[in-house]
Amino acid sequence: MKRDPLILQLSQLFPSEQLHTDPLSCLTRGTDAGLYRLVPKAVVRVNNEEEVIRLLRFCYREKRSVTFRAAGTSLSGQTISDSILMEAGPGFTFTTLTDNGQTATFGCGVRGSVANRQLARFSRRLGPKPASINTAKIGGIIANNASGSSYGIRHNSYHTVRSMRIILVDGTLLDTADKESRNTFLTSHRELCGELLQLRKKVIGNPEIRDRISRKFELKNTCGYGVNALVDFEDPVDILQHLMIGSEGTLGFISQATFETVHDAPLKATALVYFANLHDVCDTILPLRSCEVHAAELMDRNALRAVEQMEGMPPELRQLPEGAAALLIDTAADNRDTLDAQIRDIEQKLAQIPMLTPLRFTTDPALYSCYWNVRNGLFTSAAATRPAHTACIIEDVAFRGEILGNALGDLRELLVRTGYDNAVMWGHLLDGNVHFTIFPDINNHEGIDRYAHFMEELSELVVVSYEGSLKAEHGTGRNMAPFVEKEWGSEIYSFMKRIKQVMDPQGVLNPGVVINDDPQLFIQNLKRIPAAHPLIDKCIECGFCEATCPSKDLTLTPRQRIVAYRHLAESEAAAGRKKITAAALKAIAYPLEETCATDGLCRIACPVGIDTGQLVKELRWQQHGRIANALATFIAGHMGEMTALLRTILPLPHAMAKVTGYGSLESIMRGLFRVGNGLLPLWTRHTPSGSKPIRDHRFTVAGEDAPRVVYFPSCITRSMGGPSAGYEGLSDLPATMLSLLHKAGYTVILPEERDKLCCGMAFNSKGFRKQARRKEQELNEALLKASNNGALPVVCDMSPCLLHMRETLDPRLKLYDQVSFIHDFLLDRLHLVKLPLTVALHVTCSSTKMDLTGQLLRVASSCVEKVVIPEDVDCCGWAGDRGFFYPELNRSALGSLKKGIRDATEGYSNSRTCEIGLSMQSGLTYKSIVYLVDKASEEPVHFI
Numbered sequence: 001m002k003r004d005p006l007i008l009q010l011s012q013l014f015p016s017e018q019l020h021t022d023p024l025s026c027l028t029r030g031t032d033a034g035l036y037r038l039v040p041k042a043v044v045r046v047n048n049e050e051e052v053i054r055l056l057r058f059c060y061r062e063k064r065s066v067t068f069r070a071a072g073t074s075l076s077g078q079t080i081s082d083s084i085l086m087e088a089g090p091g092f093t094f095t096t097l098t099d100n101g102q103t104a105t106f107g108c109g110v111r112g113s114v115a116n117r118q119l120a121r122f123s124r125r126l127g128p129k130p131a132s133i134n135t136a137k138i139g140g141i142i143a144n145n146a147s148g149s150s151y152g153i154r155h156n157s158y159h160t161v162r163s164m165r166i167i168l169v170d171g172t173l174l175d176t177a178d179k180e181s182r183n184t185f186l187t188s189h190r191e192l193c194g195e196l197l198q199l200r201k202k203v204i205g206n207p208e209i210r211d212r213i214s215r216k217f218e219l220k221n222t223c224g225y226g227v228n229a230l231v232d233f234e235d236p237v238d239i240l241q242h243l244m245i246g247s248e249g250t251l252g253f254i255s256q257a258t259f260e261t262v263h264d265a266p267l268k269a270t271a272l273v274y275f276a277n278l279h280d281v282c283d284t285i286l287p288l289r290s291c292e293v294h295a296a297e298l299m300d301r302n303a304l305r306a307v308e309q310m311e312g313m314p315p316e317l318r319q320l321p322e323g324a325a326a327l328l329i330d331t332a333a334d335n336r337d338t339l340d341a342q343i344r345d346i347e348q349k350l351a352q353i354p355m356l357t358p359l360r361f362t363t364d365p366a367l368y369s370c371y372w373n374v375r376n377g378l379f380t381s382a383a384a385t386r387p388a389h390t391a392c393i394i395e396d397v398a399f400r401g402e403i404l405g406n407a408l409g410d411l412r413e414l415l416v417r418t419g420y421d422n423a424v425m426w427g428h429l430l431d432g433n434v435h436f437t438i439f440p441d442i443n444n445h446e447g448i449d450r451y452a453h454f455m456e457e458l459s460e461l462v463v464v465s466y467e468g469s470l471k472a473e474h475g476t477g478r479n480m481a482p483f484v485e486k487e488w489g490s491e492i493y494s495f496m497k498r499i500k501q502v503m504d505p506q507g508v509l510n511p512g513v514v515i516n517d518d519p520q521l522f523i524q525n526l527k528r529i530p531a532a533h534p535l536i537d538k539c540i541e542c543g544f545c546e547a548t549c550p551s552k553d554l555t556l557t558p559r560q561r562i563v564a565y566r567h568l569a570e571s572e573a574a575a576g577r578k579k580i581t582a583a584a585l586k587a588i589a590y591p592l593e594e595t596c597a598t599d600g601l602c603r604i605a606c607p608v609g610i611d612t613g614q615l616v617k618e619l620r621w622q623q624h625g626r627i628a629n630a631l632a633t634f635i636a637g638h639m640g641e642m643t644a645l646l647r648t649i650l651p652l653p654h655a656m657a658k659v660t661g662y663g664s665l666e667s668i669m670r671g672l673f674r675v676g677n678g679l680l681p682l683w684t685r686h687t688p689s690g691s692k693p694i695r696d697h698r699f700t701v702a703g704e705d706a707p708r709v710v711y712f713p714s715c716i717t718r719s720m721g722g723p724s725a726g727y728e729g730l731s732d733l734p735a736t737m738l739s740l741l742h743k744a745g746y747t748v749i750l751p752e753e754r755d756k757l758c759c760g761m762a763f764n765s766k767g768f769r770k771q772a773r774r775k776e777q778e779l780n781e782a783l784l785k786a787s788n789n790g791a792l793p794v795v796c797d798m799s800p801c802l803l804h805m806r807e808t809l810d811p812r813l814k815l816y817d818q819v820s821f822i823h824d825f826l827l828d829r830l831h832l833v834k835l836p837l838t839v840a841l842h843v844t845c846s847s848t849k850m851d852l853t854g855q856l857l858r859v860a861s862s863c864v865e866k867v868v869i870p871e872d873v874d875c876c877g878w879a880g881d882r883g884f885f886y887p888e889l890n891r892s893a894l895g896s897l898k899k900g901i902r903d904a905t906e907g908y909s910n911s912r913t914c915e916i917g918l919s920m921q922s923g924l925t926y927k928s929i930v931y932l933v934d935k936a937s938e939e940p941v942h943f944i
């Protein structure tokens, strides 16, 4: 096949690690959360300004178009390309906080939530607060002028960014905080600056235009360019900097930005109040604007209906009449007196507005989260119940407060008339900004025509009838580009076109976006959404799952796995096949299936609750041949023999290392691993040795009323719970666990026939479902018996196994992992002495899912002086035994661990297998938290 000359040229500019040109990478990395699909020819990952300049100069010279990408959560089709896609890599994830966090500089690749975590210790946060903040990055937040629930007009990037480093299309770097850089720029780009000043003159000189711009920007508005910069600023560099905000990558690259941050008051109160109709809710907007209100979130009856059956929702939701609406009002202050005064003020100002329930604020954390869960769950719930193969479109309009009630009435009428009567509506009341979701079927002409008709009518209603904005927060993209002229009128639109022309004369920066004269653009290049698999059909390709996925920097993210799978499903269907063939799956098995840790972390972040790991397990299950199945059945039936075999083999390399030294043995083992080509596991000094067998069933302490516990040592710790390098002088994990329970005065009961027991997780994660069910049943019976049908607590020494047990065993069993058992039962019974140590903790995926972080932190903090939890470290990627065969997954997942452990000298966690990978990547020895608690309590007692 003939190679595209573009790829050849790029490969001369960037090394292969930074350049992706294979069809799978181009398809999957080229996806954003919008409705549209373009597949880039190449994806280039840049890590510093010099690389950006190199690529932009190339694009400028060769007239090759380029689209910048941050987190790809955009909804209007502005982060896709059919040419070059440029991703900002880890080199852009730096932060500098100044003035106690009052100002902060972030690289364009920093996630919004990471920035806010860093600012939290100064009670500060970023002004822009999009709902996607956990995933969205600084570059995308600024370039979309994103905002959210709290004062999006006042606190958006336009009003809170103080300076930027910008790289223009010709490769010029402008630092707006640096006087010299500004002066140089004024000279080198005299013509450009002159053009901007000319445009300003035209705007200022025409009162009608100037007033129109100022009036329209009293509302949130991301439709077209931020031409208010021409009104608000005199200096061409200031104008340019503010035009960059909301420019969606069409005017230049934002390398970093300095924000003035906003105060985040710690005391919060909220009220959820119901009204007979949307009009009454809208009557609160003007009085609330004069109060100290941090968020006022409106929800219509469809939105409330979407969540009312969910667990933990306020029961009154179900009784609300048709047409009712709700408002969530949030206020915050630094002290109780101020908070109370703010609440009284709100109550007084809303006293005359009819409500279905009295206005009552709460500071109770449980009720506070319950009310916010109503608001946060509605989109999720609505999107999750839509039919397969429909798109999920979130619209985003804004109206002036005075006419909001009438506008929303007409909007609802339009939705019903055009067949979208199930649309869910919610919004940020203070800004008059309303979102609604519609679920059109864009796989066929009829669905597309209906959507096009709706959009035409929507633009009439918003722009002509109510002078509102067509895109308040989400950016123009391809979706609104055909309507920009309608919204602004031909003269202001011509100014916008001129801005694009002078800043990007070749039109290479994200062409087609923001400025586009094709009236049909918004229904072109639509994504196809096939019904591919019930486990993933609800995916909206938002990318919220990407940040925590351990394989994100190695192969694929969950979103990318889904995009790849959907593509396969569609291609196979187009070829007349009902199912994806084994050959098609095999061709992409390594990125799609083999390097997925199946930890299910993606589910936690997913707004529609998709666990991509489940899909991967299904694929593994479908692929197993008869031999693999027979082998799994044999292992499941001979667990005792298998664990005994491992116990015998595992100490041998450690004994050899005493003679050869660990370094030499590891080199040999690495060689064998390579020769084994996937059949032999990788052995390192951190691979555990075997545990000693536990002979007794009961370990009794003196005293009739000694508490009793059932201890289930997992098959992992029974076989490979022994010491490895860095464990000098320590016993294996089961022995240490018994020692600790004894010190706390517990009589310990072990289940009968424990040698054959296993929770089934290892079989399940490999897709051996039948064998997994068998092991689950056996364990269930044994634990019910040992615990007297759940009367006694059961503790297991591996958190992933414990999570699996909680998901599959009899609910009567009271199941604890080592952390929660120590926390709930042992801390008060042990004599702990704080050790003068700094230790690093690793929160495993199962601990995250069981919400054990706080408990792990409290347990460790009871034992040592300082505890560190490395930031930006999620799943370790070891995935049971996958790390033995795919160590690159572990290496990639823990890329930032070494930096994150800071001055810690020891590491602790609650999963023996994860601890292998953590030790390999950190330079510390990670052990079970049981060892730390045992060390901080009295001298160990040896049983075995």
Ligand SMILES: Cc1cc2nc3c(=O)[nH]c(=O)nc-3n(C[C@H](O)[C@H](O)[C@H](O)COP(=O)(O)OP(=O)(O)OC[C@H]3O[C@@H](n4cnc5c(N)ncnc54)[C@H](O)[C@@H]3O)c2cc1C
Pocket (backbone or CB within 6 Å): 032, 033, 067, 068, 069, 070, 071, 072, 073, 074, 075, 078, 079, 088, 108, 129, 130, 131, 132, 135, 136, 137, 138, 139, 140, 141, 142, 143, 144, 145, 146, 147, 148, 149, 247, 248, 249, 250, 252, 253, 254, 255, 473, 474, 475, 510, 542, 607
């Ligand atoms: C479920 C859901 C909810 C959302 N809620 C909100 C919300 O409440 N409020 C809101 O405003 N938005 C919301 N969004 C839209 C989107 O998440 C935000 O606009 C977000 O800020 C985009 O950030 P990103 O990092 O994903 O940017 P990307 O999508 O990667 O990029 C956004 C644009 O910026 C350009 N760009 C990226 N980096 C740079 C750079 N360094 N320099 C110049 N240009 C650059 C890109 O080319 C693109 O045009 C939501 C999206 C989803 C899926």
Ligand code: SF4
Pocket (backbone or CB within 6 Å): 548, 549, 550, 551, 557, 558, 561, 595, 596, 597, 598, 599, 600, 601, 602, 603, 611, 612, 613, 614, 616, 875
């Ligand atoms: S299960 Fe884990 S590795 Fe697999 S896609 Fe989800 S987060 Fe990524």
Ligand code: SF4
Pocket (backbone or CB within 6 Å): 538, 539, 540, 541, 542, 543, 544, 545, 546, 558, 559, 562, 602, 605, 606, 607, 608, 609, 610, 612
């Ligand atoms: S799996 Fe969930 S979080 Fe990930 S892209 Fe799909 S909908 Fe978004």
